[in-house]
Amino acid sequence: MKRKRTLAAVAALAVACALAGCADDDPGSAGSGGDITVAFIGSTESQVYSFPESSDAAKARFAAVNDAGGVNGRKINFISCNDKADPNEAAACGRKAAQAKAVAVIGGISAAGDSLTSALESAKIVYTGNRPLSPGELHSSVAFPLVGGGSSTAGGAGLYAVDTLKCRSIYVIDGDVPGNRAVAASFKAGVKAASGKEPRETVTPATSSDYAPAAAAAAGAGADCVYFAISVPEMPKAIPAFRRALPGATLITSSGNLPGPIIKALGADAEGFVLSDSQIPVTTTGNEYLDRFHAEMTKYTPSATQSPFALSSWMGADLLVKVMTGAGGDVDAASVLDAYRKLGSVEGHGVIGDFSFSDKGPLSDTPRLFNLKYTVFKVVNGVPTLAGAAQFGDAKPALEA
The missing domain is CATH 3.40.50.2300 (Response regulator)
Incomplete structure (x- = not known):
C-alpha cells in the first residue's frame, strides 16, 4: 500500500537530527551511549518503482528488537528516506543518513543506486538488504547485498x-x-x-x-x-x-x-x-524463519504488503542486528563496516541459498554479487x-x- 513520504531537505534533516541526536562532530561517530540510528533508503514511491513495504519490513524487524530490549540494551532509532527513483534525491538521502549518524543503511529496490552508493561510500556507511540493480550496487565497497537481485x-x-x-x-x-x-x-x-x-x-x-x-x-x-x-x-x-x-x-x-x-x-x-x-516464495509454509518475518510484519506494520522485496529488506535488517549485537563496544558506522568486512559465511535459513561474504564476489566484473543462488x-x-x-x-x- 503506497504512502507518500514528503522529504523536503530542511524538514527531513530536522526530523532526523531530532530523532538521532545529531551533533556537529563527524558522521557515524555516535559512540556507545544512546540509541543506534539505522536508515532505510529506497524507491518507496515513484513513477518507476514503488515498494514502501521494504521500509516497513525493516521497521518491523527493528521494532521487534526494541521490544526485546534492543541491541545490547541500546534501542534502534529507525529513519526512512524515499529516493523517488531520482539520482539527486538518492544522494540527498545518503547525505541525510550520514548527518543523522546512521551506522548502516537498509535498502530495497532503488532506481538510483549509483548516486546512493556513491554518497554512502563517501560516508563509509554499510548498505545491505537491497536487491542490487545498478553498477554502483554491484561494485561499491560498502554494498553487502544478501541476494543477487x-x-x-x-x-x-x-x-x-x-x-x-x-x-x-x-x-x-x-x-x-x-x-x-x-x-x-x-x-x-x-x-x-x-x-x-x-x-x-x-x-x-x-x-x-x-x-x-x-x-x-x-x-x-x-x-x-x-x-x-x-x-x-x-x-x-x-x-x-x-x-x-x-x-x-x-x-x-x-x-x-x-x-x-x-x-x-x-x-x-x-x-x-x-x-x-533469489528467495523461496513468501507464501511458503513450514519455514520458521519465514514465519517470523510474517509474524513481525503482521504485528508491527500490519497494512504493509508482505512481498519478496519486503523479505529481502527484513533479512538485511536481521543480519545487521546480529552483526551489531556481536560487535560489542561502540556501535558506529566504522565498527559496523569493519564487522561486515570480516563477516564470513551467512546462513540462508532455507529462505535464500547459504553464501559467504569474501573480499570479492565470484564474478570479477560484479565484485559485490556474493550470492548467485536462485x-x-x-x-x-x-x-x-x-x-x-x-x-x-x-x-x-x-x-x-
Whole structure:
C-alpha cells in the first residue's frame, strides 16, 4: 500500500537530527551511549518503482528488537528516506543518513543506486538488504547485498528456461527502464549460455496502454516461452494480451514482478506463470524463519504488503542486528563496516541459498554479487508454490558468459 513520504531537505534533516541526536562532530561517530540510528533508503514511491513495504519490513524487524530490549540494551532509532527513483534525491538521502549518524543503511529496490552508493561510500556507511540493480550496487565497497537481485534471478531463469523448461523459441519483453534493461540482459545471457542462441525481444515503453503489438510480435516469432522484464504496474496490462496471442506459451518473470495483488487481479491469466527469485516464495509454509518475518510484519506494520522485496529488506535488517549485537563496544558506522568486512559465511535459513561474504564476489566484473543462488517456482491456484523442497541453482554460468 503506497504512502507518500514528503522529504523536503530542511524538514527531513530536522526530523532526523531530532530523532538521532545529531551533533556537529563527524558522521557515524555516535559512540556507545544512546540509541543506534539505522536508515532505510529506497524507491518507496515513484513513477518507476514503488515498494514502501521494504521500509516497513525493516521497521518491523527493528521494532521487534526494541521490544526485546534492543541491541545490547541500546534501542534502534529507525529513519526512512524515499529516493523517488531520482539520482539527486538518492544522494540527498545518503547525505541525510550520514548527518543523522546512521551506522548502516537498509535498502530495497532503488532506481538510483549509483548516486546512493556513491554518497554512502563517501560516508563509509554499510548498505545491505537491497536487491542490487545498478553498477554502483554491484561494485561499491560498502554494498553487502544478501541476494543477487535481478542479475542472478534473471540469469538463473534464462538457464532454467533452456535446461529445464526446454524452451526452443524464447522471446523477451523489455520495459525501457534502466533496471528492466539490466534484468533483461541477464536473462538473455542465461539463455545464450545454455543454448548458444540470443533470444529475440521487443523493447516497450516504460509505461504502455497497449501490449497487443508486442504480443503479436512474439506470436509471429513462434515463441514458446516469453520472459517479462517490465515494471510491476505494467504486468496486469501486458499479460492478458500475451495469453490471447500465445495461449500455449510458458510465461516467465521474476517473482517480485508478480506480487499477490497482481496475481489476484490477473486471475486465470496468472496460473502456471513460472517465477524465479533469489528467495523461496513468501507464501511458503513450514519455514520458521519465514514465519517470523510474517509474524513481525503482521504485528508491527500490519497494512504493509508482505512481498519478496519486503523479505529481502527484513533479512538485511536481521543480519545487521546480529552483526551489531556481536560487535560489542561502540556501535558506529566504522565498527559496523569493519564487522561486515570480516563477516564470513551467512546462513540462508532455507529462505535464500547459504553464501559467504569474501573480499570479492565470484564474478570479477560484479565484485559485490556474493550470492548467485536462485530458485524457481510456479503460480498454482493463485499462489506462488514450490514443487517440493527448495532447490537453489547457481546463476554463475549465466553471469560470467
